[in-house]
Amino acid sequence: MxxxxxxxxxxxxxxxxxxxxxxxxxxxxxxxxxxxDYYDNGDPAPAKYELGRMLFFDKIMSGNRNISCATCHNPLLATTDGLSLGIGEGGRFIGPYRTTGSGDDAVPGRIGRHAPHLYNLGAREFIHLNWQGIMEGNADKPSEISIPAGPEKPDGLDNVLAGQALFPIANINEMIGQRGENEIADSVRPGNGRFRPIWEGYLKRIRAIPEYVELFQAAYPNISLPDDIKIAHYANAIAAFETRAFRAxxxxxxxxxxxxxxxxxxxxxxxxxxxxxxxxxxxxxxxxxxxxxxxxxxxxxxxxxxxxxxxxxxxxxxxxxxxxxxxxxxxxxxxxxxxxxxxxxxxxxxxxxxxxxxxxxxxxxxxxxxxxxxxxxxxxxxxxxxxxxxxxxxxxxxxxxxxxxxxxxxxxxxxxxxxxxxxxxxxxxxDSLNLRKLIPSQVPSGIAVSD
Ligand code: HEC
Ligand code: HEC
Structure with missing residues (x-):
């Protein structure tokens, strides 16, 4: 003490x-x-935070460009979706108004677990993420993490919160969409890896948007060319955003x-x-x-x-x-x-x-x-x-x-x-419930932030 x-x-x-x-x-x-108690003393570099904020709200990080992290972890709903079990990509609207979509685009099923709130996950002691703790961190050595990506685990992840951010975008029902619907869903082929082709698919989109390249360059001095942008940069920026935005x-x-x-x-x-x-x-x-x-x-x-x-x-x-x-x-x-x-x-x-x-x-x-x-x-x-x-x-x-x-x-x-x-x-x-201020009026992809 x-x-x-x-x-x-x-x-x-x-x-x-x-x-x-x-x-x-x-x-x-x-x-x-x-x-x-928090990574970076709760105050990550502003450029990294700002990049993470855009990525958290930008639906370009989903196969069919129709869902973002904020759909299920909504700043107006205390970082949850207000539902027992949520609806992933293909659904429309937010919170209790969310629908299952319709016709060919209708969702194939519910998300199997309740979307937890994201408060204080930037505190080092949160070493287990997801309800069964499949993502594991280390409070003393935050970059020593265990995530279920096998040999595809990227280098340079800051902490377990960053590691977690790699998975919703690589989940068919949460964010990718079904085979035949978009190039990311179609990129997974036998022998091609389970995650890397998906992450590369998103990076290809991001690297083609000059405003994103500038935001990544501002956040990471070692990035000069679009090809220098790696999936760990994305993940670390999301974690920086979550750490500061959802501190309570x-x-x-x-x-x-x-x-x-x-x-x-x-x-x-x-x-x-x-x-x-x-x-x-x-x-x-x-x-x-x-x-x-x-x-x-x-x-x-x-x-x-x-x-x-x-x-x-x-x-x-x-x-x-x-x-x-x-x-x-x-x-x-x-x-x-x-x-x-x-x-x-x-x-x-x-x-x-x-x-x-x-x-x-x-x-x-x-x-x-x-x-x-x-x-x-x-x-x-x-x-x-x-x-x-x-x-x-x-x-x-x-x-x-x-x-x-x-x-x-x-x-x-x-x-x-x-x-x-x-x-x-x-x-x-x-104050931590009043998060309207986090919602960007525009994101670099130009896709509407609200539904
Ligand atoms: C379709 C809804 C949905 C979307 C989209 C989504 N999540 Fe989640 N999130 C969940 C659910 C459900 C869980 C619980 C998963 C589990 O335990 O297996 C979860 C768990 C988490 C956790 C762990 C929380 C804890 O306390 O253990 C974090 C962090 C998180 N999500 C961040 C994100 C980020 C960042 C994104 C965007 C890249 C995102 N989520 C997109 C539904 C969603
Ligand atoms: C044996 C350990 C244990 C004890 C003792 C315990 N809890 Fe819990 N509590 C849990 C677990 C584990 C969950 C989540 C379980 C699940 O979802 O299956 C939970 C869930 C909750 C939730 C829901 C939170 C959420 O975000 O879903 C509340 C509220 C809560 N507990 C309050 C209490 C209160 C008040 C007490 C004392 C009367 C208490 N708990 C005692 C383990 C415990």
């Missing part, structure tokens, strides 16, 4: 002695978030941790006491961002087609990355920053409300059995609707999930649940 944090805690405990008993906190709290560490809880004892009401302090005390939430939602960066099975209902859209419609979770059967249906503990605004919740977006997902934790097995499927938010289309709840209704799959559940019943009164939820609301950083 550094001296300044110690002093901070000391001054807080002195201040607390004059408060009412409901406001006194007995357990141990995380230390406050600081700049050096000025909530009332942060202010409290930095010594602002008045930042929380007595009810919120009671909720904080429960979270870090009797309710045991911090045994998994620990640390500065309310996550242990580990994987747990909490008997979440499985809805939708699952990530591989094949029978059985199960999501094996961490098993996919670790190959250990004991990791079945374990998912990454989500960070709870801005959680009041990032609904729906869970790896398949099964719960529509914050209270719903919190109550699920209190009696997970009972909740799994009594899950109300009508709360799932998915753009409707009859052939997709047919399979949405087959996984959930498969009793043997449900039993398999339940067997591995780690949560014991945790009886809390309604007043306690209400206090916990009040505390979760204090994790909202209002």
């Amino acid at each position: 550094t001296r300044s944090i110690k002093n901070n805690l000391l001054s807080r405990s002195i201040a607390l002695t004059v408060l009412t008993s409901a406001q006194v906190f007995a357990g141990s709290l995380p230390s406050p978030v600081i700049d050096s 560490d000025n909530s009332r809880f942060d202010q409290y941790l930095r010594g602002g004892v008045d930042a929380l009401s007595p009810k919120e302090v009671e909720g904080m006491n429960l979270f870090y005390g009797a309710a045991g939430c911090d045994s998994c939602h620990s640390g500065k961002f309310q996550t242990d960066h580990s994987f747990h099975n909490i008997a979440m209902p499985q809805i939708g087609p699952g990530p591989e859209a094949r029978m059985p419609l199960e999501d094996r979770g961490r098993t996919e990355a670790s190959r250990e059967q004991s990791d079945f249906a374990k998912f990454k503990t989500p960070s709870l920053r801005n959680v009041a605004h990032t609904a729906p919740y869970g790896h398949s977006g099964a719960f529509a409300t914050l209270e719903g997902v919190v109550r699920h934790h209190l009696n997970a097995l009972e909740s799994l059995d009594n899950y109300d499927t009508s709360q799932a938010l998915m753009p409707s289309r009859s052939d997709l609707d047919e399979i949405d709840f087959q996984g959930y209704e498969d009793v043997s799959l449900r039993d398999k999930i339940a067997q591995n559940n780690e949560l014991r019943p945790n009886p809390l009164s309604d007043a306690e649940v209400s206090a916990l939820i009040a505390f979760l609301h204090t994790l909202t950083d209002t």
Whole structure:
């Protein structure tokens, strides 16, 4: 513990002695978030950030030029898509208005997992990305990463967040489109590599746009010719953008941790006491961002087609990355920053409300059995609707999930649940929700940013 944090805690405990008993906190709290928790101290070079901003919003980074990162991680929807399970390329419109497209262009299926929010992923401690943690980083040596690209892994990636950015653009249903629809979808041939031809396809488009070449040159002094632009430059710029744009560490809880004892009401302090005390939430939602960066099975209902859209419609979770059967249906503990605004919740977006997902934790097995499927938010289309709840209704799959559940019943009164939820609301950083300012009016490809 550094001296300044110690002093901070000391001054807080002195201040607390004059408060009412409901406001006194007995357990141990995380230390406050600081700049050096983030890559580049949270302040990446402006030219790299600006390039990343354009690439994040530019639909040229999709096979059919119809979807960008911002479609599913929308700045107006707290960096999510507001849906339980989203719709990838081919869909139209954003958030709850999103459709599955129509005619020949209609999407072949739903995305198998819920699109998570992107808050604070530029903090070094986020070493596992995606719900099953298939992308792995190293908090001390950020450039040492493991990503599922095999020998095609590019050199020079800054960190795991950059590594992650290589994959949505190379996913058929998320961003590429189907064979026969565009040159990128058609570029994958046996013996040609699984990723490189795709990445090269995007680079070819980018290198042909003078405004992009200038932005890459400004961000990376070693780029002089269009051919010097590599996929790692793209990925590192996206990560720089995400690091700064989606930093969220000025909530009332942060202010409290930095010594602002008045930042929380007595009810919120009671909720904080429960979270870090009797309710045991911090045994998994620990640390500065309310996550242990580990994987747990909490008997979440499985809805939708699952990530591989094949029978059985199960999501094996961490098993996919670790190959250990004991990791079945374990998912990454989500960070709870801005959680009041990032609904729906869970790896398949099964719960529509914050209270719903919190109550699920209190009696997970009972909740799994009594899950109300009508709360799932998915753009409707009859052939997709047919399979949405087959996984959930498969009793043997449900039993398999339940067997591995780690949560014991945790009886809390309604007043306690209400206090916990009040505390979760204090994790909202209002400025980080107001992201309209990030949306460019134009991007270098000239493709419309809005739908
Ligand atoms: C079609 C919707 C869609 C698009 C487009 C999309 N994403 Fe995602 N994103 C998701 C889903 C779903 C996941 C969870 C995947 C999983 O766990 O298997 C995810 C996961 C992530 C994560 C990991 C978050 C975490 O907490 O583990 C990051 C970072 C991310 N996306 C960034 C991006 C970037 C950058 C782009 C553009 C290059 C992008 N996404 C495009 C839906 C999308
Ligand atoms: C055993 C570890 C564990 C404990 C204890 C735990 N959680 Fe969770 N929590 C998780 C995991 C893992 C998920 C995601 C599971 C999934 O999607 O399958 C989650 C999801 C959540 C979500 C949804 C977040 C999102 O973005 O989808 C909220 C809210 C939440 N937990 C709050 C709490 C509260 C409040 C407590 C204390 C009452 C608590 N959790 C206790 C592991 C835990």
